[in-house]
Amino acid sequence: MEDAQVVARLVRRCVAGDVVAWEEIVQRYNRRIYNICYRFAGSGENAQDLTQEVFIKMFRTLSSYDVERGAFMTWVTTITRNLLVDHFRKSKQDRVTESLDTTPSEHEDAMPLSEKIEDKAPAADMSVQSRETGELVHTALQKLSPELREAVILRDLQDMDYKDIAKVLKVPEGTVKSRINRGRAELARLLQRTYRQVM
Amino acid sequence: MAGEPKNGLQCAEFDALLNEALDATLTGPKLESFKAHARVCAVCGPLFAEADAGRRWLKSLAEVEPPVTLMHNILVATTGYESQRVAVRAKGEASWADPITGWLRPVFAPVLSMSRQPRFAMSFGMAFFSLSISLSLAGVKVSDVRHVDLRPSAIKRTYYETTGRVVKYYENIRFVYEIESRVREFKKVTAPAVPTPKEQNKEKKDNNTSGQPEPRQERNYSQGENQPVLASLPNDPPVGTVTTYRRLS
Numbered sequence: 001m002e003d004a005q006v007v008a009r010l011v012r013r014c015v016a017g018d019v020v021a022w023e024e025i026v027q028r029y030n031r032r033i034y035n036i037c038y039r040f041a042g043s044g045e046n047a048q049d050l051t052q053e054v055f056i057k058m059f060r061t062l063s064s065y066d067v068e069r070g071a072f073m074t075w076v077t078t079i080t081r082n083l084l085v086d087h088f089r090k091s092k093q094d095r096v097t098e099s100l101d102t103t104p105s106e107h108e109d110a111m112p113l114s115e116k117i118e119d120k121a122p123a124a125d126m127s128v129q130s131r132e133t134g135e136l137v138h139t140a141l142q143k144l145s146p147e148l149r150e151a152v153i154l155r156d157l158q159d160m161d162y163k164d165i166a167k168v169l170k171v172p173e174g175t176v177k178s179r180i181n182r183g184r185a186e187l188a189r190l191l192q193r194t195y196r197q198v199m
Numbered sequence: 200m201a202g203e204p205k206n207g208l209q210c211a212e213f214d215a216l217l218n219e220a221l222d223a224t225l226t227g228p229k230l231e232s233f234k235a236h237a238r239v240c241a242v243c244g245p246l247f248a249e250a251d252a253g254r255r256w257l258k259s260l261a262e263v264e265p266p267v268t269l270m271h272n273i274l275v276a277t278t279g280y281e282s283q284r285v286a287v288r289a290k291g292e293a294s295w296a297d298p299i300t301g302w303l304r305p306v307f308a309p310v311l312s313m314s315r316q317p318r319f320a321m322s323f324g325m326a327f328f329s330l331s332i333s334l335s336l337a338g339v340k341v342s343d344v345r346h347v348d349l350r351p352s353a354i355k356r357t358y359y360e361t362t363g364r365v366v367k368y369y370e371n372i373r374f375v376y377e378i379e380s381r382v383r384e385f386k387k388v389t390a391p392a393v394p395t396p397k398e399q400n401k402e403k404k405d406n407n408t409s410g411q412p413e414p415r416q417e418r419n420y421s422q423g424e425n426q427p428v429l430a431s432l433p434n435d436p437p438v439g440t441v442t443t444y445r446r447l448s
Contacts, residue, residue, distance in 0.1 A: 019278050019280050022274075022277065022278060023274060026270055026273050026274060026277075027270065030265055030269055030270055030273065031262070031264075031265055034263070034265035034269060035262055035263055035265075038263050039260075044263075044266070048265075048266055048269055048272075051265070051269060051273070052269070052272055052273055052276055055273045055276070055277055056273075056276055056277055059277040059278075133259065134259065134260055134261060137256045137257065137259065137260055138260065140256075141257075141260075152253075152257055156254060156257035156258060157257060157260060157262075162218070174215075177215070177217075177218045178214070180218065181214070181217050181218060181221075181246075181250050183253070184221075184249070184250040184251075184252075184253030184254045184257065185246055185249035185250045185253055186253070187253040187256055187257065188248075188249040188250070188252035188253035188256065189249060191252075191253075191256055192252075
């Protein structure tokens with residue numbers, strides 16, 4: 001039986017009130033959702049809260065999921081992304097970075113993001129000595145603007161295709177590709193700058 | 200200049216092909232002109248390199264493991280139903296010490312990382328070695344520590360016993376005894392001569408400022424036996440009455 005069919009059956013059972021089916025859904029997707037939340041929100045604590053919120057929302061709106069309209073994974077990712085947007089708007093980061101849904105201005109490339117975003121991390125030399133490379137990349141990822149961050153997370157960490165990402169982010173595929181490229185390049189610049197400071 | 204066609208490819212086209220090139224789905228003449236443009240263009244070349252580096256960095260990130268209690272919490276929050284399977288797993292894998300360890304880890308991480316350095320590890324090893332040798336020489340056995348009675352009365356008794364033992368031991372040392380006797384002898388030699396009783400009496404007399412008559416001497420010691428007696432009083436002198444009048448003005 002195909003994965004999509006299995007999930008569709010699980011959803012039907014779950015809507016009918018089968019608790020074991022819901023447990024199966026949670027078992028299947030909690031890891032993936034937690035990872036998206038962790039990479040976007042930056043901390044494990046926030047990621048845990050957000051993942052819980054995602055599942056609560058899923059549980060309440062599961063009956064609205066239409067198998068014909070798209071993959072369950074895309075639906076779940078859309079819910080996750082929307083909650084992350086809400087969380088981001090509520091959080092303090094809203095003041096220093098751009099909103100997720102704001103249209104990019106014509107002059108957005110005039111100043112590199114590394115200069116636009118305030119570096120609040122501890123001294124680079126300290127972090128390089130004490131942290132693993134993965135943590136460095138994770139820290140740098142938090143400095144990307146949310147629109148670039150979510151694009152690279154979905155593409156490079158969740159291996160979603162451009163079409164699905166476009167659906168989740170509700171933007172054209174060309175915009176998705178452009179954001180991914182800018183996000184990757186910006187991340188590399190941030191990491192190069194960090195390493196240069198260390199050297 | 201950006202936007203100018205280089206190797207038959209404009210910068211905008213290069214940008215559009217960037218994803219395909221990085222995903223390795225670009226082939227044939229398009230790939231060749233893409234590579235040629237990247238080599239020549241001062242804007243697109245570094246952009247390609249940076250995007251590639253960024254993609255590699257992101258791919259190096261490993262998937263993080265969600266907390267063991269997450270699934271249990273989700274199920275309780277959504278259905279209120281606590282799955283036995285999940286609960287057992289969560290209980291088995293998480294302990295009460297986990298959050299405490301999570302708090303303490305960042306605090307002690309620098310100390311731990313420093314202590315793991317070979318030079319510090321060597322120092323700790325030497326210190327432990329020295330301590331264990333010292334304790335062995337002093338006759339302290341680690342197994343004895345288990346039997347120590349920690350009740351207040353027992354601690355008090357132990358304290359007095361130990362103090363008494365130490366004092367006794369100290370005073371019985373031959374060397375200390377000899378030193379003490381030498382010090383006593385030295386004090387005896389260097390101390391001023393002890394005054395005679397006569398001088399002491401004289402001093403007493405001189406110092407008598409009370410106005411009271413001196414007690415009668417039974418014998419005149421200053422008088423020699425062959426010295427002539429010039430005058431003397433009878434043993435019982437006449438008693439006269441003396442009246443004193445106090446002026447009451």
